[in-house]
Amino acid sequence: MLEHTELFFKSIFIDNMVFATFLGMCSYLAVSKKVTTAVGLGAAVIFVLAVTVPLNWLLDQYILRDGALSWLGPEYASYDLSFLSFILFIATIATMVQLVEIVVEKFSPALYNSLGIFLPLIAVNCAILGGSLFMQSRDIASLGLAFNYGVSSGIGWFLAILAIAAIREKIRYSNVPAPLRGLGITFIITGLMAIGFMSFGGMLTGGDEAAPAEAESAQVSPETDNQETAANKEVAEVTNIKINE
Amino acid sequence: MAIFSKKERGLILDPLADNNPITIQVLGICSALAITAQLKASIVMTISVLFVMGVGNVVISLMRNAIPSKIRIIVQLIVVAALVIIVDQVLKAYAYSLSKELSVFIGLIITNCIIMGRFEAFALGNGPWKSFLDGIGNALGYGIILIIVGFFRELLGSGTLLGYKVLGDPIEQTGLYAFGYENNGFMLLSPMALIVVGLIIWVQRSRNKALIEEN
Numbered sequence: 198m199l200e201h202t203e204l205f206f207k208s209i210f211i212d213n214m215v216f217a218t219f220l221g222m223c224s225y226l227a228v229s230k231k232v233t234t235a236v237g238l239g240a241a242v243i244f245v246l247a248v249t250v251p252l253n254w255l256l257d258q259y260i261l262r263d264g265a266l267s268w269l270g271p272e273y274a275s276y277d278l279s280f281l282s283f284i285l286f287i288a289t290i291a292t293m294v295q296l297v298e299i300v301v302e303k304f305s306p307a308l309y310n311s312l313g314i315f316l317p318l319i320a321v322n323c324a325i326l327g328g329s330l331f332m333q334s335r336d337i338a339s340l341g342l343a344f345n346y347g348v349s350s351g352i353g354w355f356l357a358i359l360a361i362a363a364i365r366e367k368i369r370y371s372n373v374p375a376p377l378r379g380l381g382i383t384f385i386i387t388g389l390m391a392i393g394f395m396s397f398g399g400m401l402t403g404g405d406e407a408a409p410a411e412a413e414s415a416q417v418s419p420e421t422d423n424q425e426t427a428a429n430k431e432v433a434e435v436t437n438i439k440i441n442e
Numbered sequence: 443m444a445i446f447s448k449k450e451r452g453l454i455l456d457p458l459a460d461n462n463p464i465t466i467q468v469l470g471i472c473s474a475l476a477i478t479a480q481l482k483a484s485i486v487m488t489i490s491v492l493f494v495m496g497v498g499n500v501v502i503s504l505m506r507n508a509i510p511s512k513i514r515i516i517v518q519l520i521v522v523a524a525l526v527i528i529v530d531q532v533l534k535a536y537a538y539s540l541s542k543e544l545s546v547f548i549g550l551i552i553t554n555c556i557i558m559g560r561f562e563a564f565a566l567g568n569g570p571w572k573s574f575l576d577g578i579g580n581a582l583g584y585g586i587i588l589i590i591v592g593f594f595r596e597l598l599g600s601g602t603l604l605g606y607k608v609l610g611d612p613i614e615q616t617g618l619y620a621f622g623y624e625n626n627g628f629m630l631l632s633p634m635a636l637i638v639v640g641l642i643i644w645v646q647r648s649r650n651k652a653l654i655e656e657n
Contacts, residue, residue: 217632222471223555280531283549284523291516320515323472323553330546375654376647377640380468384640391633 201345208349210397214324215357216390218331221324225358226383235362236355237308238319241297243351245319246328249293250347251340253286253329261285286329287320294320324354361387453575457583460650463556464587465643470556474588475635477547481604484592486533486540488585490548492578494525495557499577502565509566518561519552526551556580591638599629 214220221242228238259265261282266273298316302309309316319325328350337343364386373382463469477483501521502509509517530548533541541548551557560580565573596602601609601618610617612625628634647653 219475219632219635220472220550222475223469226468226471280527283527283530283552284520287519287523287552288516291519318555320519323550326553327472327546327550330549334546374644376651377644378654380465381640381643381647384636384643388633388636388640391636395631395633 201342204342204345205349206400208346209353209356210394210400212350213353213357213394213397214327214350215354215387216394218327220327221322221354224318224322225354225361225387226380229358229362229365229383232359232362232366234311235358237311239351239355239358241301241316241319242322242324242354243348245290245293245297245325246347246351246354247344248347249286249290249325250328250332251344252289252293254332254337254340254343256285256289257282257333282330282333286326290325290329291320294325324350357390360390450572450575453572454579454582457579458586459583459646460653462583462587462646463559463580464584464639465646466653467556467559469559470554470584471639472550472553472555474584475591475639476632477544478588478591478635479595479599479630480543481589481592481596483540483544484585484588486537487544487547488581488588490526490529490533491551491554491557491584492581493529494522494551495560495577495581496574497577498522498525498557499560499565499573500570502561503568503570503573506566514566515558518558522552522557556584587639587642590642591635594638595629595634598626599634600627601625 208214212218215222215225224238229235257265259268261278263277263279264274266276266278294316297319298309301316328347331350332343332346337346361383365383368382368386377385457463461467464471464474474487477487498521502518505517526549529551530541533544533548560577564576568576593603596604597608601607601612607617609623610619612619
């Protein structure tokens with residue numbers, strides 16, 4: 198349970214897809230002019246990530262990684278198909294996006310129309326493929342954790358695009374230097390937000406990674422000292438008693 | 443330049459400045475920014491994209507009459523993925539430490555929107571030679587921004603270029619460091635990539651007023 202919570206907050210705040218690794222920047226910059234469309238795209242990204250990361254985890258675990266094919270029989274145990282992961286991952290993603298597109302068109306034509314071309318573009322959103330590739334390179338341990346990772350990094354992306362869309366709606370009324378209007382100022386604001394998000398880095402370690410270890414060792418050493426001194430005292434007492442006798 | 447007609451020269455030169463994929467078309471930013479802390483990584487990334495885009499555009503252009511339009515996105519993705527696997531394997535074989543450094547970002551060339559964008563907008567409707575030039579031009583436009591960002595981040599961040607100490611030695615206090623210069627370690631952190639690109643856009647648009655946007 199603890200590792201789930203930790204992964205959840207870590208992928209939303211510390212390893213935020215937009216601010217820490219620059220994934221999905223293209224649609225982040227292109228669709229963030231209005232809050233409503235940003236929310237629609239963000240929700241679609243959360244959904245697609247939540248489906249594709251666990252699916253790709255299964256693919257990676259049972260087909261792609263070194264020795265993963267051993268369930269077919271002992272003669273397949275030495276196969277390493279990991280060089281195929283790009284093709285299989287992107288095929289899964291493209292299929293899922295196509296599926297989402299069909300479902301959304303059927304059940305919510307209004308949302309479908311407002312998203313327009315950006316729904317198929319989710320297939321080439323780096324955040325989606327990046328989610329699967331990071332899942333692979335970070336050795337996410339179980340299917341549940343993979344699902345958690347997908348959902349939480351989707352939420353992180355959602356948060357980022359929501360924030361920048363809100364800022365861009367407001368900044369329309371301010372006096373930005375003409376050459377910086379539009380794209381330029383968006384880049385710089387994103388940079389400043391990324392600096393802000395860096396401060397979340399210490400959230401899970403309590404500010405400094407070295408500090409807890411030091412504190413532990415500091416706690417441990419007096420105890421051993423005490424034990425030793427206690428033992429010494431006992432020895433001393435015993436010797437005293439012996440002497441007294 | 444006699445072998446290129448005026449239009450063909452335009453295909454290569456336009457994306458370098460006034461129709462730059464990153465600063466004007468807002469494409470391919472994802473993989474562009476994360477690896478620019480070092481000039482070397484930027485150059486390797488540029489060469490990889492150059493290869494994938496040049497070859498991919500030719501392949502798609504040759505197949506353009508055979509691809510059914512409904513499944514073209516999947517076909518395009520498969521072509522890009524196959525080319526990226528080649529790049530990835532070559533890097534792993536000849537520059538292993540660098541490929542570790544670039545980690546997932548080589549794989550993310552697949553989802554580089556510039557490539558898909560050029561396939562959709564150009565290679566599906568033009569012949570192989572023109573598509574090749576278009577691919578090269580756009581990849582160079584992408585690379586120029588990458589190399590500028592990588593240059594400034596490595597120079598100001600660690601005082602080196604391609605690993606050579608160009609500003610002097612910070613420990614022995616030679617070169618610029620003798621005058622009290624300090625490396626700005628902040629340039630190596632990811633947010634500065636965004637701000638440097640923002641500044642490039644600022645410079646570019648002040649030089650060419652036609653590019654200024656409405657909000």
